Amino acid sequence: xxxxxxxxxxxxxxxxxxxxxxxxxxxxxxxxxxxxxxxxxxxxxxxxxxxxxxxxxxxxxxxxxxxxxxxxxxxxxxxxxxxxxxxxxxxxxxxxxxxxxxxxxxxxxxxxxxxxxxxxxxxxxxxxxxxxxxxxxxxxxxxxxxxxxxxxxxxxxxxxxxxxxxxxxxxxxxxxxxxxxxxxxxxxxxxxxxxxxxxxxxxxxxxxxxxxxxxxxxxxxxxxxxxxxxxxxxxxxxxxxxxxxxxxxxxxxxxxxxxxxxxxxxxxxxxxxxxxxxxxxxxxxxxxxxxxxxxxxxxxxxxxxxxxxxxxxxxxxxxxxxxxxxxxxxxxxxxxxxxxxxxxxxxxxxxxxxxxxxxxxxxxxxxxxxxxxxxxxxxxxxxxxxxxxxxxxxxxxxxxxxxxxxxxxxxxxxxxxxxxxxxxxxxxxxxxxxxxxxxxxxxxxxxxxxxxxxxxxxxxxxxxxxxxxxxxxxxxxxxxxxxxxxxxxxxxxxxxxxxxxxxxxxxxxxxxxxxxxxxxxxxxxxxxxxxxxxxxxxxxxxxxxxxxxxxxxxxxxxxxxxxxxxxxxxxxxxxxxxxxxxxxxxxxxxxxxxxxxxxxxxxxxxxxxxxxxxxx
Amino acid sequence: xxxxxxxxxxxxxxxxxxxxxxxxxxxxxxxxxxxxxxxxxxxxxxxxxxxxxxxxxxxxxxxxxxxxxxxxxxxxxxxxxxxxxxxxxxxxxxxxxxxxxxxxxxxxxxxxxxxxxxxxxxxxxxxxxxxxxxxxxxxxxxxxxxxxxxxxxxxxxxxxxxxxxxxxxxxxxxxxxxxxxxxxxxxxxxxxxxxxxxxxxxxxxxxxxxxxxxxxxxxxxxxx
Numbered sequence: 030x031x032x033x034x035x036x037x038x039x040x041x042x043x044x045x046x047x048x049x050x051x052x053x054x055x056x057x058x059x060x061x062x063x064x065x066x067x068x069x070x071x072x073x074x075x076x077x078x079x080x081x082x083x084x085x086x087x088x089x090x091x092x093x094x095x096x097x098x099x100x101x102x103x104x105x106x107x108x109x110x111x112x113x114x115x116x117x118x119x120x121x122x123x124x125x126x127x128x129x130x131x132x133x134x135x136x137x138x139x140x141x142x143x144x145x146x147x148x149x150x151x152x153x154x155x156x157x158x159x160x161x162x163x164x165x166x167x168x169x170x171x172x173x174x175x176x177x178x179x180x181x182x183x184x185x186x187x188x189x190x191x192x193x194x195x196x197x198x199x200x201x202x203x204x205x206x207x208x209x210x211x212x213x214x215x216x217x218x219x220x221x222x223x224x225x226x227x228x229x230x231x232x233x234x235x236x237x238x239x240x241x242x243x244x245x246x247x248x249x250x251x252x253x254x255x256x257x258x259x260x261x262x263x264x265x266x267x268x269x270x271x272x273x274x275x276x277x278x279x280x281x282x283x284x285x286x287x288x289x290x291x292x293x294x295x296x297x298x299x300x301x302x303x304x305x306x307x308x309x310x311x312x313x314x315x316x317x318x319x320x321x322x323x324x325x326x327x328x329x330x331x332x333x334x335x336x337x338x339x340x341x342x343x344x345x346x347x348x349x350x351x352x353x354x355x356x357x358x359x360x361x362x363x364x365x366x367x368x369x370x371x372x373x374x375x376x377x378x379x380x381x382x383x384x385x386x387x388x389x390x391x392x393x394x395x396x397x398x399x400x401x402x403x404x405x406x407x408x409x410x411x412x413x414x415x416x417x418x419x420x421x422x423x424x425x426x427x428x429x430x431x432x433x434x435x436x437x438x439x440x441x442x443x444x445x446x447x448x449x450x451x452x453x454x455x456x457x458x459x460x461x462x463x464x465x466x467x468x469x470x471x472x473x474x475x476x477x478x479x480x481x482x483x484x485x486x487x488x489x490x491x492x493x494x495x496x497x498x499x500x501x502x503x504x505x506x507x508x509x510x511x512x513x514x515x516x517x518x519x520x521x522x523x524x525x526x527x528x529x530x531x532x533x534x535x536x537x538x539x540x541x542x543x544x545x546x547x548x549x550x551x552x553x554x555x556x557x558x559x560x561x562x563x564x565x566x567x568x569x570x571x572x573x574x575x576x577x578x579x580x581x582x583x584x585x586x587x588x589x590x591x592x593x594x595x596x597x598x599x600x601x602x603x604x605x606x607x608x609x610x611x612x613x614x615x616x617x618x619x620x621x622x623x624x625x626x627x628x629x630x631x632x633x634x635x636x637x638x639x640x641x642x643x644x645x
Numbered sequence: 646x647x648x649x650x651x652x653x654x655x656x657x658x659x660x661x662x663x664x665x666x667x668x669x670x671x672x673x674x675x676x677x678x679x680x681x682x683x684x685x686x687x688x689x690x691x692x693x694x695x696x697x698x699x700x701x702x703x704x705x706x707x708x709x710x711x712x713x714x715x716x717x718x719x720x721x722x723x724x725x726x727x728x729x730x731x732x733x734x735x736x737x738x739x740x741x742x743x744x745x746x747x748x749x750x751x752x753x754x755x756x757x758x759x760x761x762x763x764x765x766x767x768x769x770x771x772x773x774x775x776x777x778x779x780x781x782x783x784x785x786x787x788x789x790x791x792x793x794x795x796x797x798x799x800x801x802x803x804x805x806x807x808x809x810x811x812x813x814x815x816x817x818x819x820x821x822x823x824x825x826x827x828x829x830x831x832x833x834x835x836x837x838x839x840x841x842x843x844x845x846x847x848x849x850x851x852x853x854x855x856x857x858x859x860x861x862x863x864x865x866x867x868x869x
Contacts, residue, residue: 056807077814091799194698205681279680279683553686599683601763601766
């Protein structure tokens, strides 16, 4: 058998299909490059190259069918079967020549993206290529093999392609139905996980190839109008469905409680005092394994701590930090809440901040009464037209950060808070993490608060650096830092991914960090808005919880090699206000539902508190 | 005569309805039960795959099948105008595609009822993808009505996908707002906002496109 001649014949036979596939797969990347060039960004393409690669499994199947059909059509088949050639060798040769050509077509957008980006000086390590390329290539190998096997059996291009694609789709979904603990498409399925899933795809590819050889050797030919195959396949699939499809990877709702609506708007906060959740500063939330109940401690005539304050006096305006909730502290049977109030006036559309107070309120016979206040106005240094405030309560020490200054307050007796330290303009500014930060070691200035432990200082430094955004004011009851076995790691969430940065070491002035890994959001998550969930994040017991407007995502972040999504909770029309992790690891969520009436004007609002099972 | 032609097309194409219908139902049930991604993501995934695959299945041999089976000579000798033959093929395909999307959309609604999305949201998303698939199929008719092989039809269909992909990408990236509603793909993102204008515009264009396709089909000469 003349191998070289057969390879040549195969290439000639497939040349038009290859050119057609090449044209189809390269059009979009070239268009993107042209658009980029027109915009002055150079002739390069990344996004559309990635999108084109997603289509490569479909085209690989097409090449496989064209490859087989060329020699299995009735007349040619009789011709080459009459020759003294080894059927297995010929089919194997056809298979591998076609596979190499299909992979070459698949590689074209990648090569184009890499070369054009390099020529234009763009970063070759841009995340999309790295994240999204490997799996479609492996799937393309599988679709090629399955379509090849189907075509040997069915000998009809279009129908073989369809059956091959259907089988490929089933192979891709089926492992999720088995009790293998697959929960995250990226971490459990992605190539870098190198686990069961990619192995399954490769095994199926090899099996399809072996089957094709065997079918060709024994001259199997399924003359079908698809009916028999359809019903047999359907029966099998439904049987498997009934047997296996019970795995549920979303977060289970244990209880859902509608809360009475009261006039006025404010975020529905969930705070904690000594492990017990407080809803909206009015009610304790009692929960067990399966239900929740609200135990109100504020009289109905007293709506709460923040709403009862007048927001405007003359031309001075009041702002409250936090907008929702507060920092709660118990002393004996007494309950106190610590809140910051700022006063500003408006001047040419700017807010000029003039006064700042730390105030504490005591719960007295069903209403909040002001107990004391500390004037922190001297922390308002520098530019007066913006204000950033953060607080963290660590045991009996309250750290209040105002712009670049901080105040340490002893709240052992919350009725009489005592200022024990104050340093002005010593905190470094905020910073956003850039892609370059993932390439090198970088440092974060350690906050010079000596009254708290090193662990808390590191956590506070990281939170202040990466959660203390420019105009956003936040109160840090929670942290994005995970501490486990003396090792620190933190997890910023962006629109592209959830990243893990490890703390390598620290000294008296700085904390040194390095990028460890990232879990990218998928294209589908980007399309459906699930990826924009970095609205509010916290890390607790090795889990990252982040919620956006209507989605809560939970990630397992303890492994140093990968971040794994464990579950999701989605409610459309819902606005998640706050979340809290209970001692029994269940999740408490407060949310608002806004429903438009028929006329589209009046809007009905409902408040809900959800008790969610923390995914395993 | 038109009813006879419809019956013939129904007989020839019902395997496509069964194939796509069963595959859609099976994958919908599987994905909505395992819930590895949120319901809306599942819906988008299934709808987008359907939007590409269902028109491909219907386009495979709707026109080229008559040539490859050498029945086109017989078909054109039936005492019925060719436009009627063309429209019987188009109508059966369009109704079959619509039925598949309606069944899948309703199934999604039933499986996800009271879970994550508001009522009828999934059905609406799925039907908009179905409408996009139908408009793509209509465009295929222009290029594929004279194709002689299934492979040729497949290439024509892929060409339509890519062609509109290019147009949609250009309209989106270059912010050519007037052009965006004309791209069938734009319907996939209009579940929240009103899709009425885009559907109306595309329907108008589709009528013109169908007229061209019909003209091309009527003027087939070389096979006879």
